[in-house]
Amino acid sequence: MRAMHASLLATAAGSLAIAALALATEPADKGLVSPIYGVSLPHGYRQWEVIAPAMEGAPLDELRVVVGNATAARAYRSHTLPFPDGSVLVKLAWKQKPSPEFAPATIPGAATTVQVMVKDARRYAATGGWGFGRFIDGKPADEAQHRTCFACHQARVKGHDFVFTRLAP
Amino acid sequence: MRAMHASLLATAAGSLAIAALALATEPADKGLVSPIYGVSLPHGYRQWEVIAPAMEGAPLDELRVVVGNATAARAYRSHTLPFPDGSVLVKLAWKQKPSPEFAPATIPGAATTVQVMVKDARRYAATGGWGFGRFIDGKPADEAQHRTCFACHQARVKGHDFVFTRLAP
Numbered sequence: 001m002r003a004m005h006a007s008l009l010a011t012a013a014g015s016l017a018i019a020a021l022a023l024a025t026e027p028a029d030k031g032l033v034s035p036i037y038g039v040s041l042p043h044g045y046r047q048w049e050v051i052a053p054a055m056e057g058a059p060l061d062e063l064r065v066v067v068g069n070a071t072a073a074r075a076y077r078s079h080t081l082p083f084p085d086g087s088v089l090v091k092l093a094w095k096q097k098p099s100p101e102f103a104p105a106t107i108p109g110a111a112t113t114v115q116v117m118v119k120d121a122r123r124y125a126a127t128g129g130w131g132f133g134r135f136i137d138g139k140p141a142d143e144a145q146h147r148t149c150f151a152c153h154q155a156r157v158k159g160h161d162f163v164f165t166r167l168a169p
Numbered sequence: 170m171r172a173m174h175a176s177l178l179a180t181a182a183g184s185l186a187i188a189a190l191a192l193a194t195e196p197a198d199k200g201l202v203s204p205i206y207g208v209s210l211p212h213g214y215r216q217w218e219v220i221a222p223a224m225e226g227a228p229l230d231e232l233r234v235v236v237g238n239a240t241a242a243r244a245y246r247s248h249t250l251p252f253p254d255g256s257v258l259v260k261l262a263w264k265q266k267p268s269p270e271f272a273p274a275t276i277p278g279a280a281t282t283v284q285v286m287v288k289d290a291r292r293y294a295a296t297g298g299w300g301f302g303r304f305i306d307g308k309p310a311d312e313a314q315h316r317t318c319f320a321c322h323q324a325r326v327k328g329h330d331f332v333f334t335r336l337a338p
Contacts, residue, residue: 047242049215053222053232055265055275063222065234065337073216094337096224101325101333106224108337156270164270168234168263168277 035143039118039133042069045090049073052168055096055106063108064093066165072119076167082129083161087119091165112136117163128154128162204312208287208302211238214259218242221337224265224275232277233262235334241288245336251298252330256288260334281305286332297323297331 033040048067056062068076072087093115094108116133118124124131132149134141153162160166202209217236225231237245241256262284263277285302287293293300301318303310322331329335 047218050219050234050236050261052277053234053263054268054277055224055232057273057275060273063224065219065222067219092219092337094222099223099333104226104229105333106226107335108221108223111338164268164274166276168232168261169280 032138032140034116034131034133034135034140034146036146037118037124037127037131037133039116039131041114041116041133041135041138042088042090042118045069045088045114045116046092048090050168051076051089052165054165056093060093060112061096062093062112063096063106064091066091081161082121083119083163085120085122085129089117089163089165091115113141114138128158130162201307201309203285203300203302203304203309203315205315206287206293206296206300206302208285208300210283210285210302210304210307211257211259211287214238214257214283214285215261217259219337220245220258221334223334225262229262229281230265231262231281232265232275233260235260250330251290252288252332254289254291254298258286258332258334260284282310283307297327299331 045067048069051066051068051073054064054066056064067090069086069088071084072089074080075083075087091114093112095110095112096106097109099105099107114135116135118131118133119129120131121129127150130150130153132146134145134149140146150162153164157164214236217238220235220237220242223233223235225233236259238255238257240253241258243249244252244256260283262281264279264281265275266278268274268276283304285304287300287302288298289300290298296319299319299322301315303314303318309315319331322333326333
């Protein structure tokens with residue numbers, strides 16, 4: 001009886017290990033990865049460290065915050081370029097609206113996009129080592145929107161490893 | 170000999186415990202706490218979770234991000250008001266400047282102030298349960314600047330436990 005329990009437990013542990021591996025290596029729903037790049041929304045990014053806020057004027061009129069995972073944040077703090085593999089940056093964006101409580105202030109309205117950059121020098125060799133994902137309501141935007149990412153980053157911030165955002169001092 | 174070692178170790182451990190207690194309960198340098206409230210810059214706040222960004226117009230022209238410790242972030246996510254004791258909010262602020270690389274964007278320039286709110290309903294009973302600290306280059310601003318904090322929060326956001334910032338969606 002004890003042996004059977006042990007065997008069942010071992011089987012259950014094995015299944016859990018396989019399930020954990022699957023979670024770590026591929027998204028649960030392939031519809032939730034970006035076209036072209038296969039980038040998904042990273043787990044727990046809402047708790048990541050602030051790299052910098054930004055405001056984008058018309059026509060988008062958005063407030064934004066770029067956050068980074070620990071690998072990206074360490075690279076920023078140590079002025080490491082290019083960013084090492086495993087660096088992930090996420091830009092959260094909201095429509096901006098006037099604060100109803102303090103006139104000089106502009107605050108976040110509705111969430112708009114969540115945009116992701118994942119560094120993997122080999123996998124994304126054709127795009128400066130970065131994979132891109134642009135999500136709206138948790139779902140990836142279409143392929144046309146993903147075709148524009150790298151060209152703009154390449155044209156404007158090639159000298160900063162294709163990343164616009166600097167660590168806010 | 171062994172007894173003496175044990176005694177020395179016990180003494181050393183006792184001293185360490187006292188030192189740790191001192192670190193936890195009072196700042197190393199009393200010059201680094203805010204007047205009136207005795208609030209210091211909390212350890213590790215730069216890695217805390219984003220509550221929301223904001224932009225403040227003229228004359229300050231600042232970009233800001235409010236971050237919260239785990240207690241504050243949990244309270245926000247569960248819509249808990251008033252915030253529980255131990256909640257700490259930190260507002261980081263920077264002068265805003267145009268991005269040299271992307272015309273529609275405004276990005277952080279020089280850091281200006283770091284402002285702290287600490288919830289302790291008993292200690293700060295006279296100011297809605299909140300202690301305030303306003304820091305410039307890591308040093309607390311003068312008493313006159315701290316005299317204005319609560320009156321403004323009380324007049325404008327009493328119904329949100331004296332806190333302006335809402336969790337960005």
